[in-house]
Structure formats: structure tokens, C-alpha cells
Amino acid sequence: MGWGCRVDKEMIPPEEDRLELALRASNEGIWQWRVSDHSVQYSDRVLGFLDCNSDNAPNIFTDIDRCFHENDREHFKRVLEGVLKQDGKELFGVDIRFLKDSGSISWLRIRGACVRDDEGYPLMIAGSIIDISRRKEAELALEEERHLIRMLIENIPNNVYFKDMDSRFVMANQATAEKMGLKNSAELIGKTDHDFFTAQHADKSRRDELEIMLSGHPQESTVERETWVGQEDSYVITTKIPWYDRRGNVKGTFGVTSDVSALVTTQLRLSKVAEELRIRNRIYEEELQLAHDIQRAVLDDEIPDISIQGGHQLSFATKYIPASEMAGDFYEVIPISKTEVGLLICDVMGHGVRSALIVSMLRGLLERERDSARLPEWLLYGLNDGLYRILNKSGITMFATALYMVFDLEAGRINYSSAGHPMPMLKKDGKVSFLKSDQQVVGPALGLLPETPYCGDSLSFDAFNQLYLYTDGIYEAENAHGEQFGREGVSDFIAELEDDMPVQEVIDHLTEMVGEYCGGNGYGDDVCMLGVELAGARG
Incomplete structure (x- = not known):
């Protein structure tokens, strides 16, 4: 852009006051950009983040195309323009990918505050920079791990759900919501079987869950006939177990249900149906065992x-x-x-x-x-x-x-x-x-x-x-x-x-x-x- 860049290593006072100690503890560096002559000042820590020295340091506010990843440049410009206009925003902040001269990329968190003249035009912006590359990598890894676990639950060919002591749904996968005719699982929270099935079936389901919570014994691989309000009956294989908290107190029930209407309506023998269901349950148990083995492996x-x-x-x-x-x-x-x-x-x-x-x-x-x-x-x-x-x-x-x-x-x-x-x-x-x-x-x-x-x-x-x-x-x-x-x-x-x-x-x-x-x-x-x-x- 033709604007100069001045780096003043003396901009940070030598005495270690509270601000300096805080910056050191958080691994942050500070900067100051004078808008009038486009000169910028960096602390030594910022120069380290930028992988440069006082002789070749870029002006990150004017050399935007040189300094930042192409997917981040427009966002950086919009945020900066919002501060530079008359009576604009007082605070400046972005998380952005910085392009080092070595060809590598690091994530920087840039924060600043604007000083304006009496007419509201910016005189100077000053703030801090911290390298958040490792934090970003950890966040992306955590997000991916959560996505994988959720994808496992959502793609199991079963309805998976938790109910509280009153048999109200507190958690369910998308397959369960769709079975109940809802768009997403959030609409299911707080509802009971009485909101979807006939009283005959809902009452039986409630009795079964009360018995499970009282006795502590699971209901395993039970074939059930579901009677709906306004639609055809369906047949499912259901496993329900007590849901305990960490102290061993019952919080409700946890259930896994598979729709087997097609098997029943084609008049397969009950023994064949049971075998099919045992296979499904074994697959689900193997998936849980896989998750268990991964958890132990780390x-x-x-x-x-x-x-x-x-x-x-x-x-x-x-x-x-x-x-x-x-x-x-x-x-x-x-x-x-x-x-x-x-x-x-x-x-x-x-x-x-x-x-x-x-x-x-x-x-x-x-x-x-x-x-x-x-x-x-x-x-x-x-x-x-x-x-x-x-x-x-x-x-x-x-x-x-x-x-x-x-x-x-x-x-x-x-x-x-x-x-x-x-x-x-x-x-x-x-x-x-x-x-x-x-x-x-x-x-x-x-x-x-x-x-x-x-x-x-x-x-x-x-x-x-x-x-x-x-x-x-x-x-x-x-x-x-x-x-x-x-x-x-x-x-x-x-x-x-x-x-x-x-x-x-x-x-x-x-x-x-x-x-x-x-x-x-x-x-x-x-x-x-x-x-x-x-x-x-x-x-």
C-alpha cells in the first residue's frame, strides 16, 4: 500500500507493573497503530508471533492481503472499517490466520480499543495480540470428537432415549423424534407416551417403566405392539434399563427401541424375529464395546x-x-x-x-x-x-x-x-x-x-x-x-x-x-x- 511501518521496541516500560505481569502470564503482546500516519508499534512478543524483527515487520492493518489468509481478509476489513469510520465502534477484535514469511500459518487473537478526536475520527488504536494456534487446534479436535460421538448415536438404526421418573423424555436421538412425527428431538423433550399413543399402550409403558425403576431389573428385548392415535399399529423390540446417577440413585429409564413391523407383518416366525433382534442388539452392544475400548485405550x-x-x-x-x-x-x-x-x-x-x-x-x-x-x-x-x-x-x-x-x-x-x-x-x-x-x-x-x-x-x-x-x-x-x-x-x-x-x-x-x-x-x-x-x- 506504500505506507511505512515503524517498530518501537521501547514502547513497553521496563518496569514490571501489573499490566506487564498480566500480559506475560497470558503470553500476550501489545501493539499501537497511529491512524494519521499509519505507523505501527509492536512489542517484542508480538514480533515473535509475527515471526519477524523490527526491520521487516509488516503493518497488519494496511498490508492485509499480505498478512492474512484469503478466507479471513474480508472479515478483517469489515471489522476494521467499523472502527475507522466517524463515531464508529470503540472496540476492535478478530481471530484470524496470519501468513508467516516461512509459509506456515498461525492463529492470532487481535484485540484493540480506539482513541478518537473531538469530531469522532480515530486517532489511534491500541491493543494486544496472542497466538491461539494450539487452542484452535484443540477446539477443532474437540468439536470433531463430539461430532463423531453424536454421529454414532444418530446413525444407530434404533430409537435411543432417556426418560425421567415421570416417564417424560429428557433426551432422544433424531430417529425417535421422527418416529413420533416431530421435526427434531427438542420438540420431544418433556412429552410422554400419552402424547402419541393410545391410553392402553401408554399406560402399559408407564407401568413397565415404574417396575423397572422400582426393581432395578431391565426389560430386555421385548416385542411390543404399539397402538397409535389415528394411524396403523406398529411392532417394536424394546430394551429398557434403569438410569442411575453416580451415587446409584434412580433417575429414570434408558431405552433402545427398534421397529420390527415389517418382520411381523410378513408373518415371519417369532423365533426368527427374536434372532433378528438379538443380532441388532449384539451390534449395538459391539458399538458400545468399541466406544468402551477406545475410552480405555487412552x-x-x-x-x-x-x-x-x-x-x-x-x-x-x-x-x-x-x-x-x-x-x-x-x-x-x-x-x-x-x-x-x-x-x-x-x-x-x-x-x-x-x-x-x-x-x-x-x-x-x-x-x-x-x-x-x-x-x-x-x-x-x-x-x-x-x-x-x-x-x-x-x-x-x-x-x-x-x-x-x-x-x-x-x-x-x-x-x-x-x-x-x-x-x-x-x-x-x-x-x-x-x-x-x-x-x-x-x-x-x-x-x-x-x-x-x-x-x-x-x-x-x-x-x-x-x-x-x-x-x-x-x-x-x-x-x-x-x-x-x-x-x-x-x-x-x-x-x-x-x-x-x-x-x-x-x-x-x-x-x-x-x-x-x-x-x-x-x-x-x-x-x-x-x-x-x-x-x-x-x-
Whole structure:
């Protein structure tokens, strides 16, 4: 365009005031564009984002065709024109792809505010720039994963739905909505079978669901005749099971229905119909098993030891027992450096498909927050903010508890923070205790409140020989009389074991003992445990 570009490296004051500290913490750089002579000033951090120096830095506001991706240029111009006109917008903001001289592309978030003269014409625009390439990649990956899961549910050749205690639909796929003569599944929410079927069939369906919720026994592969108001009867194969929350309380029913009218009307024998239906159900179970296997595959069954020469060594152990094919508990091991590692343990509300979707969201958000891996309170802040935005936009009420700990072998300390998650157990010289802090380190669960600050604390390696992280499935396990095993029961059992017993054996013995305590009832919830052994801590 022929306009000059002046880069002033002295534009940022040398003193580290609050603004400078905030910019450094958020990895942002600042810029200033003087509209009158089209000169621009960049901080050193911005020059790094643009992959240039003060001698060859472009003016991103005048060299638009050179600087930005062709699909983003018109949007950038429209936003800029809205600010440059008389009495235009005061704030400038875009997320845009920047074309580096090397040929690579990075995503930049550009924000600014306009200063105007008395007549409303712009004099100067100043603001900040941050590189959001990794965040964009994580968002795209998360969006793709959610799309794949939803595509799986929507393309299963069955009607899939959830009902509450009053047999009202609370969730359903598109196939179910179309069967009921509706355009989309949102129109189905809050309705019951009485809104579509005759009273005879709707009353029977309600009785069946009450029995399922009361007894806890599923209705499996039942052939039913559906009688409609104003249209021909249809025949379906129905499987309904109780829908439990994470504490084992009944919330309603979960159903899978397949239309088999064509099979019945062609007078196939009932045995053949049953075989066809068993095949369909097996396919559906295999699809759920595939999702289960994928979910398990991303967990690290064996975590490598980490040590520092002449100093501390950490050994790890894991145990993961899902209550169903789609679990809501998970853990992540985050390598930070040769002497630092982060451990995240998370428990999503309930279990099943809904919880598995939240797990997928959190995994995507965790990739976006990798830059905060050294700071537990900031990592939890980012996970909470991202999860709340997704759930709030979709109108879903869900949450997850989480505990994140960073083990620093060089400093001999653990930095940690909790989002509503139980604190870990410490074993030292035969005594077991629960970690306590003078700080308010336990904040609200993830996904409940926006922009929630979290606090952190630290713990010396001297405080433990072994450390155990866990979800509530291990201590809320109940026996035949409904009595929970309890946190004290877990700590007492670990205290009775030999001090030199490896953490993996401790966890194996504990889960076996709790499983026997439950008898044939099973755990009732997902069980997830992480054990940490501090080698050489006893001398």
C-alpha cells in the first residue's frame, strides 16, 4: 500500500507493573497503530508471533492481503472499517490466520480499543495480540470428537432415549423424534407416551417403566405392539434399563427401541424375529464395546518411573474399573519436564453416554490448557471455564470433580489444587492420613460456575512415603445392607498393610477387598485410583 511501518521496541516500560505481569502470564503482546500516519508499534512478543524483527515487520492493518489468509481478509476489513469510520465502534477484535514469511500459518487473537478526536475520527488504536494456534487446534479436535460421538448415536438404526421418573423424555436421538412425527428431538423433550399413543399402550409403558425403576431389573428385548392415535399399529423390540446417577440413585429409564413391523407383518416366525433382534442388539452392544475400548485405550496402564540423579524417585500405580461400557472417571498423566510430572484425576457426574461425552470434552479442553500444566489452579480454571461455556450453551446441567497435582522432584514438593474432589491419602511410617491444607484449595466442581478462581497449595515430599488419589466409587461401594465401605475403611485397610508393600499391590489388595465387601452387587460406580511411591523416602 506504500505506507511505512515503524517498530518501537521501547514502547513497553521496563518496569514490571501489573499490566506487564498480566500480559506475560497470558503470553500476550501489545501493539499501537497511529491512524494519521499509519505507523505501527509492536512489542517484542508480538514480533515473535509475527515471526519477524523490527526491520521487516509488516503493518497488519494496511498490508492485509499480505498478512492474512484469503478466507479471513474480508472479515478483517469489515471489522476494521467499523472502527475507522466517524463515531464508529470503540472496540476492535478478530481471530484470524496470519501468513508467516516461512509459509506456515498461525492463529492470532487481535484485540484493540480506539482513541478518537473531538469530531469522532480515530486517532489511534491500541491493543494486544496472542497466538491461539494450539487452542484452535484443540477446539477443532474437540468439536470433531463430539461430532463423531453424536454421529454414532444418530446413525444407530434404533430409537435411543432417556426418560425421567415421570416417564417424560429428557433426551432422544433424531430417529425417535421422527418416529413420533416431530421435526427434531427438542420438540420431544418433556412429552410422554400419552402424547402419541393410545391410553392402553401408554399406560402399559408407564407401568413397565415404574417396575423397572422400582426393581432395578431391565426389560430386555421385548416385542411390543404399539397402538397409535389415528394411524396403523406398529411392532417394536424394546430394551429398557434403569438410569442411575453416580451415587446409584434412580433417575429414570434408558431405552433402545427398534421397529420390527415389517418382520411381523410378513408373518415371519417369532423365533426368527427374536434372532433378528438379538443380532441388532449384539451390534449395538459391539458399538458400545468399541466406544468402551477406545475410552480405555487412552489411559496409561503403566506410568514410567521418574527420578532425579542422586535424589528422589517416583513410582506410579493405577487401577481403573468402569461400572459400565461408558465410564465417567478418568485420569491423565502430563509430562512437564524431566523432573516434573502432573497427575489429574477426574470424576464426571453419573456414568454412561452423557458422562462419556463430558470426558471427551474435558480431554479436548485439557489439550488446550497444556501451557498451564505447571500451575494447578490455572489449569483447573481453564478446564472449568471451557466446560461451563459448552454446557451453558447446550443447556445441559453436568459437572465433574477434579484434583490436579504437580510433582517437582528437583524442589521435592507437590503443588496441587482441587475442584470439589476428595483430597488424597498420605502414608508415612505406617500411618495413613488425608491431606489437609490451611489454604482453601477445594473449589467448586468443574462446569458449575463461570470464571471461578481456584486456589492451590504445596506439600513437601517429607510428608509421605506413599500417596493415593481416588474417586468416590472406591469408598461409596455398598454391601448387601446398603452400608458404604467408607473413606475411613479405605485408610484403615491401607494402614494395616506392610510399609514396604509396593503401591500397585496395595491398590490391587484394596480393590479386591472392596469387591468382596460388595458381594454380588458390584461397585455401583466407576472406580479410579492412582498410587505414588516415593523411593528412598524412608532413608
